[in-house]
Amino acid sequence: MLLTPAMQDFILHWGEMGAKWGVNRSVAQIHALLHIAPDPLDAEEICDTLGLARSNVSTGLKELQGWKLVKSSRALGDRRDVFISVQDMFDLSRVVIEGRREREFVPTIAALREVAKAAEGDATPDHVKARMQETLQTMQMFDDWYRDVSGLPRGVQLLAMKLGAKIARFLPKG
Amino acid sequence: MLLTPAMQDFILHWGEMGAKWGVNRSVAQIHALLHIAPDPLDAEEICDTLGLARSNVSTGLKELQGWKLVKSSRALGDRRDVFISVQDMFDLSRVVIEGRREREFVPTIAALREVAKAAEGDATPDHVKARMQETLQTMQMFDDWYRDVSGLPRGVQLLAMKLGAKIARFLPKG
DNA sequence: CCATTATTTCAGGGAATACAGAAATGCCCA
DNA sequence: TGGGCATTTCTGTATTCCCTGAAATAATGG
Numbered sequence: 001m002l003l004t005p006a007m008q009d010f011i012l013h014w015g016e017m018g019a020k021w022g023v024n025r026s027v028a029q030i031h032a033l034l035h036i037a038p039d040p041l042d043a044e045e046i047c048d049t050l051g052l053a054r055s056n057v058s059t060g061l062k063e064l065q066g067w068k069l070v071k072s073s074r075a076l077g078d079r080r081d082v083f084i085s086v087q088d089m090f091d092l093s094r095v096v097i098e099g100r101r102e103r104e105f106v107p108t109i110a111a112l113r114e115v116a117k118a119a120e121g122d123a124t125p126d127h128v129k130a131r132m133q134e135t136l137q138t139m140q141m142f143d144d145w146y147r148d149v150s151g152l153p154r155g156v157q158l159l160a161m162k163l164g165a166k167i168a169r170f171l172p173k174g
Numbered sequence: 175m176l177l178t179p180a181m182q183d184f185i186l187h188w189g190e191m192g193a194k195w196g197v198n199r200s201v202a203q204i205h206a207l208l209h210i211a212p213d214p215l216d217a218e219e220i221c222d223t224l225g226l227a228r229s230n231v232s233t234g235l236k237e238l239q240g241w242k243l244v245k246s247s248r249a250l251g252d253r254r255d256v257f258i259s260v261q262d263m264f265d266l267s268r269v270v271i272e273g274r275r276e277r278e279f280v281p282t283i284a285a286l287r288e289v290a291k292a293a294e295g296d297a298t299p300d301h302v303k304a305r306m307q308e309t310l311q312t313m314q315m316f317d318d319w320y321r322d323v324s325g326l327p328r329g330v331q332l333l334a335m336k337l338g339a340k341i342a343r344f345l346p347k348g
Numbered sequence: 349c350c351a352t353t354a355t356t357t358c359a360g361g362g363a364a365t366a367c368a369g370a371a372a373t374g375c376c377c378a
Numbered sequence: 379t380g381g382g383c384a385t386t387t388c389t390g391t392a393t394t395c396c397c398t399g400a401a402a403t404a405a406t407g408g
Contacts (some may be wrong), residue, residue, distance in 0.1 A: 006293035007302060013285045020278045022196050024396070035309070038301045043355080053398045058355060079406055080354055087305070089312035104194045111187045119180035126215045128181060131261070135209070138263035141335070148339035156345060160338065161315070165322035171330060200365065217385080227368045232386060253376065254384055 007036060011050070020066045021096075026052050027060040031069055034085035035092075042082045057063065067099050088155060101146065109143060112136050175223045181187060181210060185224070200226055201234040205243055205259055209266075214247065214256035241273050275320065283317060286310050 003011070011032040029050055034041060041049075046057050050160020061083055064070035069092065072081040086092055116132045149157065177185070185206040192202020197249055203224055208215060215223075220231050238244035243266065246255040260266050290306045323331065 001183040004293070004296045004302075006296050006298045006306075007287050009289045009292065010286070010306060013282065013289060015280065020196065022194065026397075031231055036302045036305050038299070054354095055358090055399075056397055059357095059397095062356085068369075079352095084312065089309050093312075093316070104191065108187065108191045111190075112184070113189060115180055115183045119178070122178045122179040122180050124180045125212070128178075128210045131210050132180075132184060134225040135263050138267070142267070145335045145339050148342040152277045152342055161319045164334065164338075165319050168326055171326055200366080228384095229369075229388090230367055230388075232384095233367095236386085 001033075001037065001041065001046055003049060010036060026050070026056055027063050030057060030060045031064055031085055034064075034070060037084075040075075040082035040084045042080050043120065044080070046083075056160055068095050089159075094150070097146075098150070101143070105139070109136065109139050112139070162169065175207075175211065175215065175219055177223060182209060198234075200224070200230055201237055202293070204231060205238055208238075208244060208257055208259035209261070211258075214249075214258045216221045216254050216256045218254070220257075242269050264332075271320075272324070275317070279313070279317065283310065283313050286313070 011029050014032030014035070015025045015029040015039060018031070019025045025124050030031075030046055030052075033049060033070055043054065043061065046052070046061075047054050050057075052060075061070060061072070064085070065072065068086070070083050070085050072083050086095060112132065113136060116129070116136055119129050119132055149160075185203050188206030188209070189199045189203040193199045197205075204220055204226075207220060207223060217228065217231050220226070220235075221228050224231075226234075235246070237243060238259070239246065242260070244257050245257050246257050248255055248268065260269060286306065287310060287332070290303070290310055293303050293306055323334075326334075
């Protein structure tokens with residue numbers, strides 16, 4: 001696939017952003033490429049276009065599939081896989097957030113809950129226990145909110161965002 | 175400062191979480207320690223407690239101050255700085271989100287805007303231009319929403335979260 | 349069941365990052 | 379102005395992570 005300068009830049013920036021958010025650069029670049037590609041690409045094309053090793057692309061694609069950002073399919077009568085990305089930005093954010101929540105946020109909450117419980121049984125000072133509790137509760141509150149809201153249909157979410165923003169403009173600034 | 179096992183665990187987990195979120199382990203540990211410490215600590219105490227090199231602590235504290243997660247002050251008649259962290263979890267999340275937005279999200283949007291503009295002037299295919307535009311618009315929508323909502327007083331934000339969650343439970347699941 | 353092609357796994361080199369200890373700088377007070 | 383104390387910068391080393399190329403595995407068609 002031939003890239004215009006603007007397309008190259010897009011992929012480059014996407015890679016940078018990914019790197020900052022804890023996804024490695026090549027993975028983010030592969031995703032960017034699939035994100036703007038109109039048709040499914042096979043692994044070989046991705047290698048050529050991005051100048052990455054075949055194995056690297058394979059690993060990257062697998063990771064992206066794990067995040068449910070990319071789907072593979074196989075054209076009839078062909079033996080190689082072709083890949084497409086989730087094309088919609090809204091879905092994309094959902095998937096990314098959900099992934100981080102499951103892999104990082106939830107385990108952290110669980111671990112902190114254990115720690116807070118353990119603190120009850122040792123010499124941990126009261127103010128520290130209190131602070132651990134507060135930390136836990138606030139994280140839990142965010143998580144509860146997310147779980148409730150994430151279940152809504154996208155249309156409702158969009159509406160709520162727009163409505164929320166509109167209302168916000170009438171309320172006193174913090 | 176003496177750490178009970180539970181306190182050690184707390185700091186350890188905080189460090190892990192930080193690492194996953196792109197903050198290095200020592201920095202996150204320093205923050206964790208300050209987060210549970212009832213009184214301001216000086217750099218020396220932090221070293222001793224966490225077993226880190228003095229220079230490392232210095233760098234870490236500077237980074238935390240850059241993120242506005244830690245403030246330094248100097249006790250009257252003393253010549254060394256003491257440090258405290260933002261103690262409130264809600265504030266903490268606000269600061270973290272705000273920091274990431276400013277440092278990563280906003281620049282990315284700006285960069286993508288440039289790219290999308292450049293795409294108008296080169297051979298970039300139409301569907302690619304369209305996808306770039308869509309990407310940009312969705313990110314912009316999130317950012318607009320955030321800016322509106324973040325300006326609200328905390329009480330209103332909390333209320334809105336709780337209300338949103340409550341309403342969400344009555345609406346059809348997505 | 350073999351030949352061919354696609355994919356995955358693995359080991360090693362290399363770049364980026366984190367950290368410790370030493371040196372340098374800055375600051376305050378006598 | 380100089381000495382002592384606190385902080386920061388610097389430099390080398392260790393560690394971690396990334397990516398490649400080769401080897402192994404899997405899949406398909408003859």
